[in-house]
Amino acid sequence: MLRSVETRRRIPLTASLAVPAGLALALTGALPASPVTTAPTVDQADETAYVALGDSFSAGTGTRARTDNCYRSPYGYPALIAGAQGLTLDYQACSGATTADVLANQVGALGPETGLVTMTIGGNDLGFASVITECALPGWLSDCHGAINDGRQILQTQLPGRYDAVLGAIAAGAPSADVRVGGYPHLFNGRDCHLLTFFTRSEMDALNAATDELDALVEQKTTGAGYTYVEPRDAFGGHAVCDRTEWINGLSWPIVESFHPNRAGNIAYADLFAPGSGTAEASAVPAERTAQSESTLVRRQAETVLGMDLTSPANLRAARAAGIPTGTLQSVVRDLESGDTARAAAALERLSELDARHEARLGAHR
Template sequence: MTRRWIVGTAIAATAVAAVALTAAVAQAAEARDYVVLGDSYASGLGAGSYRDQTCLQSDGYSYPARWVAKKGRAAFGDSIVNRSCSGATVTTVSTKQLGNLDAETGWVTITVGGNDIGFTSTLTTCVLGTDANCATAVQAGLGKATTSLPGALDRLFATIRSKAPNAKVYVVGYPRLVTTSATPVGNCMLSTYERQQLNHSADVLAEVIRQRTAAKSGFTFVDGRSIFSGHEACTAAPWINRPGTGSLNEAFHPNRTGYEQYANRLQQITG
């Protein structure tokens, strides 16, 4: 009797597990909703045509919008929600942008980390200050990039995965911002040394984000450096706004062509 009970229980448990697995597989197959997360690079700052002056989401010209246009609206199920906001940090993404993630979320894109290392203030210092001022600001940012940022990204990515277990997550990285050519095009407002320092900072940030992305199953890093190579600010055909182009906060953000190139790369990766 005991043996029969054990065998029967085992069979029942196996059947329940099989049903649960089948349901989970079906749910994963149906997960197609798209949630956009991140900072000004995700919202499309620099491309113009903003929905509002708070989060500065570019209406139709951000890389998420352009990717949806290329892939086709039908690929994203019943819902596309853009929670990105200019100025967002890892903390604000964690606390304010994750509310729409669930088991039906099939796609997530996110760009975040630049504000956590004070990139905006560093850029301002480098444009307005001396080489020494710029180097000091860059080093302060690099300290944050290598100490507090990795753990913060790990926690954020773990939360995204727990809330959206079936999602494919694309972590879209930042480019190098300026050419290091000795003869930049136009008034770049940065010395060669300052441009080298800023690009070194961009490289360190990109590698930190890449490493933390690689540590998470189902997450893919999209390297902005290769996308924008040869088209940084102050080149002949820039995809990034240089200082003095557009409004002050649009400087060092992609222009419409730049965001289009981000979308092209996403389309290449996702098919």
């Protein structure tokens, strides 16, 4: 049982809110200096109880170390915090979880003995996976901005009440806990460096802006409930998808690893939620093994594009309406189906060029 806040021994910790120091142990290359600011501490006692609630960002999805249907990676930030701070972790976070799932399946783990609660939640309520999937399609097949606006409608009308319900359940279940709720980082830097995703700059800007709106709500609700809001966007700046040092995966295999913080990103999150935790645990986090042969990579890319069914009657009609040469599109698909690595790689390049030309035409008419 944790003693009261007044009588517990507190270990002061500090954190860099720009670049968590622990990444120096996990990544190659020098990290720029950043300001140091005080941050909340994790209280220590003879017996500590830590419950990690939330979604895939809290389950460690993206670290390539799935352990169960919820993912719950040993390299997720809750596991890093527990290891660094000597806490007993009850890992409830689950990939794909919404606020309703937290209420139905996770908060039951809370109790009077719970000393620390961490959580990220809200992205799946807004259709995170479906929005990213829609926006990643070639421009003539997608309605990215429509998908984003559908999510924003839920954010503005329904998510505030859902967040109140979750925070109220935490307060009732763990009345003495130190509760820390995290926001989400920007995923994009304005450049799409992957042949198989077709994000335009305006789409990436809109996705980041939607993240800002979500984080503003999370901060408002969290601080309004008297809890600690954990801000990740500054720390993750310069480490988005396609940055030189990514803390967030781009398109990856298995696909579930895509667009989530990698092991370095979870070290960063650990330092933000419990300063010093990422630094303490970074040396115990092995490097991710992501290298693939060129032929394997091209084959997987070809299979992904073929799964888009680009030459279905409906998709060919959409391409024709957008001014995309359907003959070229059919030729691309034939080359992807050929099984020849060189032909498939060239076809992927042609498809990317088609999308770039489509975006340029749209820009010229705006």
